[in-house]
Amino acid sequence: MHAEVLVSLALRQVDKVFHYNVPSSLAGKVQVGSRVLVPFGRRKVEGYVVGFSPAPNPADLKDVAALLDEGPLFTPHQLALARWMAAYYLCPTVKALRAMIWPLLQVKGPKKVRGLWPAACCEAPDFRRAPKSAAVWQVIQARPGLSRKELAEAAGVSPRVVDAMVARGLLRSEERIESRDPCQDLPEKRIKPPVLHGEQIRAVSKIIEALDQKGGRQVFLLHGVTGSGKTEVYLHAIAAALARGKQAMMLVPEIALTPQMIDIFRGRFGRQVAVLHSRLSDGERYDEYQRLRTGEAGVVLGARSAIFAPLEQPGLIILDEEHEPSYKQEESPRYHARTVALRLAGYAGAVVVLGSATPSLESYCQAVGGGAYHLLELTRRVGELPLPSVRLVDLRRELQEGNKGIFSRDLQEAIARRLSRREQVILFLNRRGYSTLVVCRECGLVLKCPHCDISLTYHVSGRLRCHYCNYSVLAPSLCPGCGSRHVAYLGMGTQKVEQEIRRLFPTARVLRLDSDTVGRRGAHREIVDSFREGEADILIGTQMVAKGLDIPGVTLVGVINADISLYMPDFRASERTFQLLTQVAGRSGRGEQGGEVLIQTYSPDHYAVTCAQNHDYQGFYRREMALRRTLGYPPYTHLARLLVTGRMEKEVQEAADFLAQAVHAAGVPVELLGPAPAPLTRIKDRYRWHLVLKASAQGVLREAATAALDGFSGTGRYRRVQVSVDIAPQSMM
Numbered sequence: 001m002h003a004e005v006l007v008s009l010a011l012r013q014v015d016k017v018f019h020y021n022v023p024s025s026l027a028g029k030v031q032v033g034s035r036v037l038v039p040f041g042r043r044k045v046e047g048y049v050v051g052f053s054p055a056p057n058p059a060d061l062k063d064v065a066a067l068l069d070e071g072p073l074f075t076p077h078q079l080a081l082a083r084w085m086a087a088y089y090l091c092p093t094v095k096a097l098r099a100m101i102w103p104l105l106q107v108k109g110p111k112k113v114r115g116l117w118p119a120a121c122c123e124a125p126d127f128r129r130a131p132k133s134a135a136v137w138q139v140i141q142a143r144p145g146l147s148r149k150e151l152a153e154a155a156g157v158s159p160r161v162v163d164a165m166v167a168r169g170l171l172r173s174e175e176r177i178e179s180r181d182p183c184q185d186l187p188e189k190r191i192k193p194p195v196l197h198g199e200q201i202r203a204v205s206k207i208i209e210a211l212d213q214k215g216g217r218q219v220f221l222l223h224g225v226t227g228s229g230k231t232e233v234y235l236h237a238i239a240a241a242l243a244r245g246k247q248a249m250m251l252v253p254e255i256a257l258t259p260q261m262i263d264i265f266r267g268r269f270g271r272q273v274a275v276l277h278s279r280l281s282d283g284e285r286y287d288e289y290q291r292l293r294t295g296e297a298g299v300v301l302g303a304r305s306a307i308f309a310p311l312e313q314p315g316l317i318i319l320d321e322e323h324e325p326s327y328k329q330e331e332s333p334r335y336h337a338r339t340v341a342l343r344l345a346g347y348a349g350a351v352v353v354l355g356s357a358t359p360s361l362e363s364y365c366q367a368v369g370g371g372a373y374h375l376l377e378l379t380r381r382v383g384e385l386p387l388p389s390v391r392l393v394d395l396r397r398e399l400q401e402g403n404k405g406i407f408s409r410d411l412q413e414a415i416a417r418r419l420s421r422r423e424q425v426i427l428f429l430n431r432r433g434y435s436t437l438v439v440c441r442e443c444g445l446v447l448k449c450p451h452c453d454i455s456l457t458y459h460v461s462g463r464l465r466c467h468y469c470n471y472s473v474l475a476p477s478l479c480p481g482c483g484s485r486h487v488a489y490l491g492m493g494t495q496k497v498e499q500e501i502r503r504l505f506p507t508a509r510v511l512r513l514d515s516d517t518v519g520r521r522g523a524h525r526e527i528v529d530s531f532r533e534g535e536a537d538i539l540i541g542t543q544m545v546a547k548g549l550d551i552p553g554v555t556l557v558g559v560i561n562a563d564i565s566l567y568m569p570d571f572r573a574s575e576r577t578f579q580l581l582t583q584v585a586g587r588s589g590r591g592e593q594g595g596e597v598l599i600q601t602y603s604p605d606h607y608a609v610t611c612a613q614n615h616d617y618q619g620f621y622r623r624e625m626a627l628r629r630t631l632g633y634p635p636y637t638h639l640a641r642l643l644v645t646g647r648m649e650k651e652v653q654e655a656a657d658f659l660a661q662a663v664h665a666a667g668v669p670v671e672l673l674g675p676a677p678a679p680l681t682r683i684k685d686r687y688r689w690h691l692v693l694k695a696s697a698q699g700v701l702r703e704a705a706t707a708a709l710d711g712f713s714g715t716g717r718y719r720r721v722q723v724s725v726d727i728a729p730q731s732m733m
């Protein structure tokens with residue numbers, strides 16, 4: 001038998017298995033999942049062993065040059081998943097595979113430290129004359145495995161006392177793997193679960209029933225209004241899975257993976273939880289992977305890429321806020337964690353729970369009208385609390401009546417009332433910075449990023465910043481175009497809201513939560529904890545305040561401008577707006593005093609706004625589905641997007657035209673939109689054009705896209721242009 005190897009060159013042309021001989025020195029050590037070094041052409045490259053089979057012409061085979069790790073790096077489920085991803089998302093298999101195992105590749109090996117153990121003496125040594133040694137002895141009995149330093153510290157003695165005991169043979173020293181526990185600094189308080197309410201019990205028991213059934217995958221959509229206690233349903237389901245010897249995955253959007261969320265999980269499951277998030281160091285992530293691989297941890301809590309965590313026996317996969325766009329990875333491999341989760345559950349025969357107060361249309365339509373998912377509903381808030389009442393404020397009227405400020409009179413009054421009653425307020429604006437448009441009043445010049453076709457945002461630091469590439473420059477006092485002094489700062493961000501609030505309510509205590517204030521590790525936790533403890537009256541923020549916050553003192557949520565997301569050039573703009581408004585409104589009235597929401601908008605008649613006002617998910621669903629059907633958009637059709645980028649606009653346009661012709665030539669039933677410049681026409685000095693393919697079946701779409709890509713790599717004409725393919729795109733920008 002010969003080893004089948006995928007070489008780690010992320011090129012479509014070499015995305016197939018190559019056979020290699022396993023030399024006798026490596027026989028038995030090279031297994032499926034091994035990372036090896038193999039000769040390829042004139043060099044040696046890394047590769048992954050994916051199977052064994054007899055090669056067609058064994059005489060020409062080369063030897064595997066080296067084995068790079070002790071054990072295998074991926075499981076059979078992961079390999080199957082990578083192969084499926086390659087076929088589905090049209091990416092090289094190794095790229096998918098590396099997305100799964102990269103945490104294992106970052107670190108050379110586990111960091112080892114010397115740990116100390118009590119020597120196996122036949123009787124307890126006599127320490128009556130040596131109180132220091134006695135202290136050390138007592139500590140090491142209780143906590144074997146401590147390092148020399150840790151032990152000395154814990155016993156309150158000099159490390160030399162420990163050395164002396166090692167020399168006398170009372171302690172023995174051995175190597176152990178040092179574990180970098182990312183949660184070390186967090187308190188691990190065990191929290192007792194509350195008694196479930198009726199709708200929660202029904203949901204949990206349905207999930208448990210499915211866990212107990214043998215056989216294939218089952219999918220639940222948990223549609224629960226904000227504050228209905230979905231998290232508690234997840235926690236009970238996970239406990240049930242663990243009790244049945246199964247492992248569980250809990251995915252949340254990165255933005256919701258807050259210290260508070262981690263506390264809840266650690267409070268319930270302790271060391272059984274492995275946490276994966278983007279702020280971990282490589283070493284910490286490696287350690288969490290190891291704890292999952294060895295089975296020490298049975299639950300993984302993480303963002304999008306945690307779907308690739310190495311579980312032997314995934315029995316339950318949960319996606320909270322399943323509608324969140326951040327589940328889609330916007331670089332290759334451009335996968336959607338929900339799609340991958342459904343596939344993985346198919347291999348593993350696992351139960352999937354998709355949860356949201358505002359499910360995606362894609363998921364909801366599978367859960368109603370004979371679809372493949374089971375619908376579970378939580379229709380009421382915990383403790384019979386009512387949903388908050390929502391008022392719309394028409395900003396057009398406000399302007400007519402002479403108010404040019406950020407805050408309508410209604411919103412100002414509502415804030416003042418909360419302050420006088422010592423209740424709390426959340427203000428939401430989905431834009432950070434101070435002003436989002438800097439423009440010359442004389443010549444009309446808009447200050448843009450020199451690398452992107454994006455207007456620069458002014459920050460209170462006095463700098464202009466590009467929110468796409470992070471370019472920054474000192475704000476000029478004169479217009480760089482005409483030298484005029486009349487440079488206007490228009491469009492507002494959270495910093496301006498903060499400044500205005502401080503001006504209008506000088507005694508209010510104000511906090512701001514956006515990516516500019518949470519840069520430092522631990523800052524997010526401090527801000528939210530401080531607000532929760534009542535140390536501030538008003539919390540201003542972007543999306544970060546819209547998700548998951550459960551703060552009973554909040555009785556008013558103000559949306560500064562609902563229209564920002566409504567008129568984006570994207571067919572999901574209404575859906576996104578409805579979701580955002582519903583989610584942020586849901587932060588109000590989670591305590592005894594009830595709550596209110598004020599939404600400021602120039603479009604008070606738009607159904608995305610009125611349905612959010614009326615907590616009317618079904619109404620929104622019907623309106624939006626009718627529209628999607630008419631326009632032929634998902635979930636009624638399938639989309640793929642080919643994005644063409646390069647430094648020369650002409651080349652980019654020509655390449656896009658070439659791709660369009662290749663799609664036509666493929667002769668399959670797809671509709672082609674474009675080629676056209678993408679809404680973001682230039683980012684980081686690269687021009688961007690796109691083509692959108694639409695079809696009634698996923699397979700046809702891939703066929704057309706493959707034909708176009710093959711044609712493109714065949715010509716060799718546009719070497720400086722890059723094409724990327726996005727199957728089921730979430731962003732059309």
Ligand SMILES: Nc1ncnc2c1ncn2[C@@H]1O[C@H](COP(=O)(O)OP(=O)(O)OP(=O)(O)O)[C@@H](O)[C@H]1O
Nearest residue numbers: 194195196197226227228229230231232382548586
């Ligand atoms: N059965 C219960 N009894 C008492 N309190 C509960 C119960 N279930 C949940 N809770 C509490 O109710 C609050 C709201 O629950 P949770 O945050 O899970 O709601 P949610 O459905 O996830 O809402 P959202 O979608 O707005 O995030 C939490 O403080 C939670 O601890």
Ligand SMILES: [Zn+2]
Nearest residue numbers: 440443479482
């Ligand atoms: Zn000017």
Ligand SMILES: [Zn+2]
Nearest residue numbers: 449452466469
């Ligand atoms: Zn830029």
